[in-house]
Amino acid sequence: MHILITGGAGFIGSHLVDLHLACGDQVHVVDDLSTGVRANLAAHEDDPSFRFDQADVLTWDRLERVVGWADRIYHLAAVVGVYRVIAEPTKVLATNIAGCERLLRAANAGGWKPQVVLASSSEVYGHNDEDILREDQDLVVSTKAGTRWGYSVSKIADEALGLSFAQRFGIPAVIARFFNTIGPRQVGRYGMVVPRFVAQAVRDEPITVFGGGAQTRSFCDVRDTVVALDALATHAGRDTVTANVGNDREISIAELAQLVIERAGSRSQLKHVPLREAYGEDFEDIRRRRPSLDRLRQMTGFNHCYTLEQTIDDLVATERQRLQGEKDGHCTLVRTQSERAA
Template sequence: MHVLITGGAGFIGSHLVALHLAQGDKVHVVDDLSTGLRANLAPFEASPNFRFDEADMLTWPLLQQAAAWADRVYHLAAVVGVYRVIAEPTRVLATNIAACERLFRTIAASGWQPQVVVASSSEVYGHRHAELLTEDMDLSVSTRAGTRWNYSVSKIADEALALSYSQKFGIPVVVARFFNTIGPRQTGRYGMVVPRFVEQAVRGEPITVYGDGEQTRSFCDARDNVRALDLLASREGGDALVANVGNDREISMNALAELIRERADSDSPISHVPYLQAYGEDFEDIQRRRPDLIRLRTLTDFQHRYTLEDTLDELIRERRIALTGTEHGHRPLVCHQS
């Protein structure tokens, strides 16, 4: 199978590359490296089945050729991370929506119909406080949300584009609503909470929880997520599909900080930081985010292989090796100011 991955140098994209190369597929990645890292692709560079182009999806001249080559397209290219979304609100809208539209327009014009998997987000559910978020819920954006929610707006638009092009041109589409994804190669530089907590715990620095810490999230290992994507895309039938992808185990940020501190055997104190101080913008955070996975489990034989503890232990070990050269060691000796 020929697989095109836009945004393939990113955290999730690079795990998709690993999955499909391991299955013997030919993989073509395009990424402008504004968020993704070329280092994420280093393990695959020597493979004869791998190709990489550094390019912007809005102007990439080889898009038509690549789309006509592909049997499956994963569209992950986007501006991501709370820090970047707040810093570049207009770019979020322009890049995320326009890139998706150009991809589908190009595919429709080609006459070839590769399967397209579009990465959406749990943020399309808005401020719902339901115990479980289901795919048939209405999507919403708060009028009090501020520029942070431009990301949610862009993902709702991408979903609408995908479903519209599927209906009008018969393009087989899977819209995957990702919940919080974690794992190797994720960085905390754009606001991702787990790598930030792990870094602070391993260094013995205060673990900074934003807000009161009672907001909950559901974390899934990227390697489980990409297997779920492949299973959804490989199912029988070509009808357009929207599906939650993630893990339905729920944990508060306070409990997550405590768990990481425990797994890292760290003395780090836990410190609460107001949103205004953390992001330079005060906004309403989503208080609960837990997926209903009935559709995923009904349509596929998907089962999680990684527990939250499994992933955290791996991330802590990798970060400790990077900082100290050994996966073992004593708790860091630091002085915490009162």
Template sequence: MHILVTGGAGFIGSHLVEHHLAKGDAVHVVDNLSTGRFENIEPFLDNPRFHFDEADILTWAGLEKAATWADRIYHMAAVVGVFRVLEDPIRVLATNIAGTERLLRFASAGRWKPQIVIASSSEVYGPTPAELLREDAMLYVQSAGKSRWNYALSKLADEAQGLSYARQYNIPICVVRLFNTVGPRQTGRYGMVLPRFVEQALSGGPITIYGGGTQTRSFCDVRDTVVALDLLADTPAASGEIVNVGNDREISISALADLVCARAKMNVERQHLSYVEAYGQQYDDILRRKPSLEKLVRLTGFTHQWRLEETLDDLIAQYRKRKAG
């Protein structure tokens, strides 16, 4: 099978590459390395079934050829991370919306219709009071003027584009709403909380908690995520659907800091920062983010293999190895 991964040098994308190379597939990655890292894909460069182009999907001349070559496309390219979203809101909208439209336009023009998985985000649910987030829930969108919501708006646009192309051109497209994917190769550079906590704990602290720390999240190991995405792409009934992908184990941010310290065997100070102190502007946080996985399990029979403690142990080992090197 021929696999195209846009944003394939990113944290999740590189695990998709590894997953499909292990299956014997040919994999083509395009990434401009704005948030992806070359070191994530460097181990694959000697594999004859792997090809990499450093390019921007908004302007890359090879996108049409790559899209029509592929049997399956994982569209992961996007501007991600809270700090990037707040610092460059125009880039968020341009890349996330126009890049998706360009890819879908080329994919629909080919001689065959590739399987396409479009990465959306749990951010699209907005500041909902719901305790459990289901795919058919009403979505809450804040009024215009707050760039904090540009990422969610761009992902909603991607969802609409994907489902529209699926209906109009009969392309097998599945939209996945990812919930806090974590694991090896992830960095805290752009605001991702788990690797940031690990780095701070192992550096002697303090661990900085934004806001009160009572807000909860549900973390899914990237190795579980890529299996779920593969299963959904292989499932005809998932075509034209939106599916939550994540883990429904919920934990508060303060409890997460405690767990990181326990697994790292480090007793460090906790420091609370207001959102203005953390981001340089007012930030509207979401108090709970727990996915309903009923649809994912019903469609694919998916089961998790990785517990949060195991993911943490791998991140801690990764950081210590990098620091020693």
């Protein structure tokens, strides 16, 4: 199978590359490297079944040709992360909506109708008061989210585009609403909570909990996410489907911080930081975010392989290696400077 992944050098995209190359597929990645990194794909650079282009889907002149080659397209190219969403609100709308539309138009122009898997988000449910979020519930856009609402709008628009192109032009669309995907290769610089907590705990620094900490989330290991995504697309076939993709175990942010401290054997203490101080603006955080996975399980029979504890343990081990590498590099630099001085 020919697999095109936009945003394939990113966190989730690079794990999809791993999965499909391991299955014997041919994989073509397009990424502008604004947040993704080429190092995520280093293991595949010499694989004849892998190809990479550094390009922006908004302007790339070869998009139609590559889309016409693909059997399945994962569209992950987007502006993500709370920090970037707040800092670049106009870019969120331009990239996330216009990029999706251009991709779908390319798919229609090619004649061959590839399956398009669109990465949506639990953010489309907005400030929903339901304890469990189901695909048939109303989507909510709320100004309570401050400028973050632009991200929700962009993902709702992408879903609408996918459904419209499916109905009007027969392009099969799989709309996957991700719920807090975590795991290897995720970085905390754009506001992702788990890698930030892990980095702080490994260094015995204060764990900065934004807001009250009572808000709950449901975290899914990326290695489970990509398996679920492939299974969903495979079982959907030429049908158009919208489904939650994640883990339905719920945990508060304060409990998550304590769990990270425990798994890391850390001496860190919790430090509560107001949202305005953390993000530069006030907004009302979403109270709960727990998915119903009934549709995913009924369609695919999917079961998770990774617990939250296992994921945290893996991230702690990786962060300790990174920290040790920083220390070793510093020692080497100090020795070199001493030798030069001598």
